[in-house]
Amino acid sequence: MSRPDPNPSPKPPPVYQVRDLGKRYGAVRVMQAISFDLAAGATVAITGPSGSGKSTLLHCLGGVDRPDEGLVAFEGQDLLSMQNESIAALRRKKIASIFQFFYLLPTLTVEENIQFPLLLKEDPPTERRRRVKEMMAAVGIEHRAHAYPSELSGGEQQRVAIARALIVSPSVVLADEPTGNLDRRNGEIVLELMQRLIHQHATALILVTHSQEAASICQQQWVMEDGRLSGNSSSRAGR
Numbered sequence: 065m066s067r068p069d070p071n072p073s074p075k076p077p078p079v080y081q082v083r084d085l086g087k088r089y090g091a092v093r094v095m096q097a098i099s100f101d102l103a104a105g106a107t108v109a110i111t112g113p114s115g116s117g118k119s120t121l122l123h124c125l126g127g128v129d130r131p132d133e134g135l136v137a138f139e140g141q142d143l144l145s146m147q148n149e150s151i152a153a154l155r156r157k158k159i160a161s162i163f164q165f166f167y168l169l170p171t172l173t174v175e176e177n178i179q180f181p182l183l184l185k186e187d188p189p190t191e192r193r194r195r196v197k198e199m200m201a202a203v204g205i206e207h208r209a210h211a212y213p214s215e216l217s218g219g220e221q222q223r224v225a226i227a228r229a230l231i232v233s234p235s236v237v238l239a240d241e242p243t244g245n246l247d248r249r250n251g252e253i254v255l256e257l258m259q260r261l262i263h264q265h266a267t268a269l270i271l272v273t274h275s276q277e278a279a280s281i282c283q284q285q286w287v288m289e290d291g292r293l294s295g296n297s298s299s300r301a302g303r
């Protein structure tokens with residue numbers, strides 16, 4: 065029988081601990097009673113009708129919007145009591161976002177866009193160049209390294225956005241309909257790529273999508289309806 069490890073490595077805290085999150089715009093409640101834990105490296109898809117509050121939830125998890133009620137802890141830290149600079153630092157290093165419309169910087173090349181998040185860290189230039197090359201290869205865009213976003217197809221732009229998101233080895237990727245603006249084939253390519261890289265880097269993922277096929281790349285599928293989440297552990301526990 066194997067002996068117990070005298071120094072077991074401590075279990076990492078959940079990426080997110082969310083409790084009773086709520087938000088309203090005027091009289092309209094767009095999120096209510098949302099509670100869940102997201103473990104390190106876990107992947108979850110959120111589907112649900114248009115206007116049900118999916119993007120609002122992602123914004124609150126990313127610290128770019130504030131709920132009116134509830135708690136969000138990111139890796140054990142209370143996100144809602146953080147100063148803007150601390151949230152900005154988290155968004156540079158730990159919380160990456162991928163969007164439907166890519167949002168690459170139009171005046172930077174592919175290579176420069178992917179490198180951009182690293183300029184805000186203090187890595188030596190040789191390490192930076194190595195990482196950029198590695199990420200360009202991982203998303204198959206090396207041959208367009210010197211192209212500008214306007215010279216790329218939608219699928220290529222999203223591959224650059226994925227490389228840019230993952231280059232800092234974030235703890236979580238928040239993806240809001242990342243295939244929503246792509247044709248079927250490019251959507252599949254982008255999903256396969258996200259799935260592979262997220263797995264390789266043990267990154268957690270929250271994927272908002274209208275596509276059941278896209279949702280199926282995640283370990284868990286949750287549904288948002290009228291601002292309420294179902295399918296997540298706390299709703300199963302009847303809370």
Ligand SMILES: Nc1ncnc2c1ncn2[C@@H]1O[C@H](COP(=O)(O)OP(=O)(O)OP(=O)(O)O)[C@@H](O)[C@H]1O
Pocket residue numbers: 089094112113114115116117118119120121
């Ligand atoms: N800044 C705002 N002011 C007022 N209402 C807003 C604002 N942002 C969002 N809403 C409303 O909140 C609700 C939830 O919006 P949200 O964008 O989160 O939906 P969604 O589930 O992401 O929809 P979609 O699938 O169409 O992207 C909608 O009714 C929307 O009109």
Ligand SMILES: [Mg+2]
Pocket residue numbers: 118119120240
């Ligand atoms: Mg949305």
